[in-house]
Amino acid sequence: MAEQPSGLMDKLVALCKRRGFIFQSSEIYGGIGGFWDYGPLGVSLKRNIKAAWWQDMVVKRDDMVGLDCSIIMNPKVWEASGHVVNFNDPLVDCRKCRARFRADQVFQVYVRDGENVLLSVGVEAGEQDAAREAASAGANSKTRRRLKQHADKLQWEISRADQMPTDQTAKCPSCGGDLTDARKFNMMFKTYVGAMEDSSAQAYLRPETAQGIFCNYKSVLDTSRLKLPFGIAQIGKAFRNEINPRNYTFRSREFEQMEIEFFCQPDQAEKWYQFWRKARFEWYVGLGLSSDKLSLRDHETAELAHYSKATADIEYSFPFGLSELEGVANRTDFDLSEHQKHSGKDLTYYDDETKERFLPYVIEPSGGVDRATLAFLCEAYCEDEAPDEHGNPQKRTVMKLHPRLAPVKVAVFPLVKKDGMPEIADKIHKSLQAAGLASFYDEKGAVGRRYRRQDEAGTPLCVTVDGQTLEDQTVTVRDRDSLVQQRVAVDQVVPYVTDKVS
Ligand code: GAP
Numbered sequence: 001m002a003e004q005p006s007g008l009m010d011k012l013v014a015l016c017k018r019r020g021f022i023f024q025s026s027e028i029y030g031g032i033g034g035f036w037d038y039g040p041l042g043v044s045l046k047r048n049i050k051a052a053w054w055q056d057m058v059v060k061r062d063d064m065v066g067l068d069c070s071i072i073m074n075p076k077v078w079e080a081s082g083h084v085v086n087f088n089d090p091l092v093d094c095r096k097c098r099a100r101f102r103a104d105q106v107f108q109v110y111v112r113d114g115e116n117v118l119l120s121v122g123v124e125a126g127e128q129d130a131a132r133e134a135a136s137a138g139a140n141s142k143t144r145r146r147l148k149q150h151a152d153k154l155q156w157e158i159s160r161a162d163q164m165p166t167d168q169t170a171k172c173p174s175c176g177g178d179l180t181d182a183r184k185f186n187m188m189f190k191t192y193v194g195a196m197e198d199s200s201a202q203a204y205l206r207p208e209t210a211q212g213i214f215c216n217y218k219s220v221l222d223t224s225r226l227k228l229p230f231g232i233a234q235i236g237k238a239f240r241n242e243i244n245p246r247n248y249t250f251r252s253r254e255f256e257q258m259e260i261e262f263f264c265q266p267d268q269a270e271k272w273y274q275f276w277r278k279a280r281f282e283w284y285v286g287l288g289l290s291s292d293k294l295s296l297r298d299h300e301t302a303e304l305a306h307y308s309k310a311t312a313d314i315e316y317s318f319p320f321g322l323s324e325l326e327g328v329a330n331r332t333d334f335d336l337s338e339h340q341k342h343s344g345k346d347l348t349y350y351d352d353e354t355k356e357r358f359l360p361y362v363i364e365p366s367g368g369v370d371r372a373t374l375a376f377l378c379e380a381y382c383e384d385e386a387p388d389e390h391g392n393p394q395k396r397t398v399m400k401l402h403p404r405l406a407p408v409k410v411a412v413f414p415l416v417k418k419d420g421m422p423e424i425a426d427k428i429h430k431s432l433q434a435a436g437l438a439s440f441y442d443e444k445g446a447v448g449r450r451y452r453r454q455d456e457a458g459t460p461l462c463v464t465v466d467g468q469t470l471e472d473q474t475v476t477v478r479d480r481d482s483l484v485q486q487r488v489a490v491d492q493v494v495p496y497v498t499d500k501v502s
Contacts, residue, residue: 034245034253044407069212080342091185096177103162103182122171205239229264256369269361288402326367333359399458
């Protein structure tokens, strides 16, 4: 596994802003929590991720079709799906500073020396170790000394805010004030359709793209000649009013999902569940995520969503910890049976071989485009050395993105702005563009600096027109990762680059 540079997250966030991958939404007005914009490089990266998914999951499969549904649907959809009742997070407020937290992410840490409570502090953390560290950091220097000296005989207790005994309460991680009791908070964004702003006009921004697929499943079946098993795939925006958006784009309030609902015979569901767990894991590896930073984690029964019989999360080791990239769930016939019940429409499938009618089971691989983008960015970030134009090693930051995902596939430079080099370089650049390759032309500044800029953008190849080009019609092609420079005939540049980046 490649070593991640220290302070990776801060460095990555800075690079993404500096180079135009990701910006804070409405930044000129101070931003807005949980919303992000993708700049010129970011939007291309994200489009390439979605295109790779569509290509591999839809275009290359005979058993998959695509769909694009509206974001706002009849509100009855969300009653049937269970989201109106079940799509809640436990919320606590600080009575003193008014800070708001998800109760399942606030912990009260007690450190006891026998009967004596040395320290009791509220921390916001996902795991015990982080809570311990935060607790020690929050203590005054005398307590910290005692914690250290008596470390081996102290007892640590950690309680989640929403699971504490009734006579105890967790304290605010920000100011130590009292927290309110946990209450349910529905995460769906509400809006009104039409001119009346009353409850009859209330609708929701979809919190998942999946329900659009379930609602259209019968229309897709009736208008195509699909037979079980088959899948319907969709990429689109989803919205969740997250209590605590965090970790950069990882938990946002507006994000994109890439979802497949794969319909199959009930007795084949386990087989397809296993198939999709493996297929989706391998998809990420194929695009450059290191398999030792990825893992498949099965949900405990208590953790399962209201619709799921079994779920496995594909987790990635982000700099802020191992976290969910995608979920693969066996949704059984829960959704189709609920929609059938609430809509009164027959959603059964007729099997003309067995002459039976039944509701298919559904296996759902559901990934986040923004989380995939963040994982590919984290994986790609690398600091190493490359020789400058005089052959001296220089530190560089390089984004080692998979060529399929790289926003710019190739950059073309004239070594100097004279002797006809810019004209030849521009012609090569135009021929690359005409072949459908994202090419970038740059003639400004020292060539070493131009290479560095492309390294930071993740451009796999740089083509340089130099003195030798004028003599033998060849150019240098520099490989971003190996730094090997090869001479290629000018008229072979397009096939050479196409072969390397496809
Ligand atoms: N249809 C099933 C479903 O929506 P989920 O686990 O809630 O399941 C699926 O979401 C994926 O959507 C997650 O694995 C994640 O990649 C992405 N996702 C969910 N909430 C997100 C958020 N607040 N910000 C960014 N991505 C999110």
